[in-house]
Amino acid sequence: MKILIVGASRFIGSHLIDRLLINNNLEKIFCTFFSNNYSSQYKNNKLIFQKCDVKDFNNFKLNILNSNADVILYMASTRYYPAPLDKSDHQKINVDGIQNLIKICNETKKIPRIIFINSGVSSFNTNKDKKGDKNYISSKQNASELFKLSKSKDNIIGTQVNLYTPYGPRDYKYRLIQSTVIDLLNNKNPILNNPNSLRDFIYIDDVIDILEKVILTNNNIESLDVGSSNPISTLKIIEEIYKVMNINRPVDINQSDNIEDITYMKADLNTANKLLNWSPKINLEKGIYNTVEWTKKNYKNYYE
Numbered sequence: 001m002k003i004l005i006v007g008a009s010r011f012i013g014s015h016l017i018d019r020l021l022i023n024n025n026l027e028k029i030f031c032t033f034f035s036n037n038y039s040s041q042y043k044n045n046k047l048i049f050q051k052c053d054v055k056d057f058n059n060f061k062l063n064i065l066n067s068n069a070d071v072i073l074y075m076a077s078t079r080y081y082p083a084p085l086d087k088s089d090h091q092k093i094n095v096d097g098i099q100n101l102i103k104i105c106n107e108t109k110k111i112p113r114i115i116f117i118n119s120g121v122s123s124f125n126t127n128k129d130k131k132g133d134k135n136y137i138s139s140k141q142n143a144s145e146l147f148k149l150s151k152s153k154d155n156i157i158g159t160q161v162n163l164y165t166p167y168g169p170r171d172y173k174y175r176l177i178q179s180t181v182i183d184l185l186n187n188k189n190p191i192l193n194n195p196n197s198l199r200d201f202i203y204i205d206d207v208i209d210i211l212e213k214v215i216l217t218n219n220n221i222e223s224l225d226v227g228s229s230n231p232i233s234t235l236k237i238i239e240e241i242y243k244v245m246n247i248n249r250p251v252d253i254n255q256s257d258n259i260e261d262i263t264y265m266k267a268d269l270n271t272a273n274k275l276l277n278w279s280p281k282i283n284l285e286k287g288i289y290n291t292v293e294w295t296k297k298n299y300k301n302y303y304e
Contacts, residue, residue, distance in 0.1 A: 002028040003215065004069035004112075006054060006101070007076030009033035011171050012117075012163075012207060016073075019208050021046060025216055030067035054097035061104045071215055073115045074101055080121075080136045080262070082174055090139040098143050102150045114158030115214055116147050120200065120227060120265055122162055137261055151222075159214055164227030164267045168204030168287065169294035173303045176234060177288065180241050181295045182303060193254045195235035200227035200265040203287035206280040213276045221275055227267025228280050240285065244292045 008017060008031040020029055021044055032052030042049075052063045054076045064072070076097050078089045098116060105111065121137045122144035150156045171178045183190040210226055238251045272278045282290075295303075 001026050001071065002030070002067060002069045003071045003073060004030040004032070004064065004067040005073045005075060006032050006052065006063075007074070009049075012166060012204065013075060014170055015168075015204050015208050016211055017042065017047065019212055020215075023212065023216075028067075030063075030069060032063055054100060055092045057100050057104070060097075060100050061108070064101075064104050064110070065108065068110075069112050071115065072101065072112045073117065073211075073215065074098055075117045077117070077119070078136060078139070080119075083136070090136050091142075094136075094139040095143045095146060099146055102146075102154060102156055105156060106154055111155055111157065114147075114156060115211075116143075116158060116160045117211075118144055118147075118160050118162055120162045120164040120225060120267060121262060122160075124262075135261075148222075157220075159221045160223040161211070161214060162223060162225045162267070163207065164200040164202055164225065164265055166202050166204055166207045168291050169298070170302070171204075171291070176237060177241065177291055178295060178303075180238055181245070181292050182299065184241070184245055184247060185296065185299055189252045190238065191252045191254050192234060192238055194260050194263070195233060195251070195253050197234050197260060197262070198231035198264045198266075199234060199237075200229065200231050200267050201237065201284060201287070202227045202267075202280060203282035203290070206282055209281070210272060210276060210278045213278055217276060219275050221271065224271040224275070225267035225269060226272065227265070227269070228284070229267045229269045230284075231264060231266045232284065237284075237288070240288050241292060244289050 003026055005013060007013065017029065017031060020026055029047050030050060031047065032050050050063050050066065053059050076093055078084050078093050119140045122140040124137065144160060147160055151158065167177050173179060173182055180190045207226060235251060269279060
């Protein structure tokens with residue numbers, strides 16, 4: 001089996017590559033990147049890195065043709081916070097990128113199995129007109145609708161994976177857990193906005209376990225959620241970090257009104273349990289401990 005991973009050069013992608021390299025079911029792994037690539041860290045004949053811009057139809061098409069993959073994993077995405085400098089990227093990458101992939105498969109008569117890594121917010125019942133199509137949440141919802149529609153009317157097969165809040169070693173420095181640990185290592189007091197916001201945190205090893213299962217399964221799975229199904233407040237997350245780092249002081253909270261679009265997230269694990277026999281193995285305390293210890297050990301080489 002040959003697999004093309006689109007957008008695999010950072011946090012989740014690097015962990016997934018590590019896992020797939022030792023999987024004997026995979027003959028070739030093609031990985032595309034746009035920027036900030038870590039391909040120099042890998043020396044393996046099974047692994048091929050290719051630069052790709054999913055917004056560029058012809059460039060994307062060339063990558064797909066060169067890989068001739070049996071499975072295409074679409075991981076390219078913008079972020080919710082901090083917002084990208086060009087907010088039009090929400091539409092161009094999250095929606096137009098997956099649309100380009102579908103068009104290329106139809107145009108080239110190739111029928112790989114597509115695994116679309118979307119966000120848990122794609123299933124939220126929100127007013128998509130509130131901020132227009134350039135909004136992150138609406139772009140994820142629109143991409144989900146596009147993928148589902150394409151599977152029903154075009155010759156496309158695949159699975160949508162709704163990913164909730166992954167965390168762990170190698171995460172981005174601006175994410176909640178990493179940024180808190182980094183601030184504390186630099187003797188700064190992290191300031192928390194929206195302390196009552198409930199998130200569904202899932203440790204990276206559990207994420208990789210289920211992604212590997214989805215890649216290798218013969219089951220026809222329409223979509224599934226990947227999370228812990230155990231929402232916890234961001235304040236509790238910070239308090240757990242303080243506990244692991246032996247810091248005995250109150251968490252600084254921004255008292256000004258800071259209302260975010262997403263205040264509650266919870267994954268539905270029924271499909272993952274039933275069809276893939278998967279459930280999370282790493283509890284929050286162990287996951288945060290692992291993340292804190294890795295960040296302390298690798299801070300200077302990885303984040304500075």
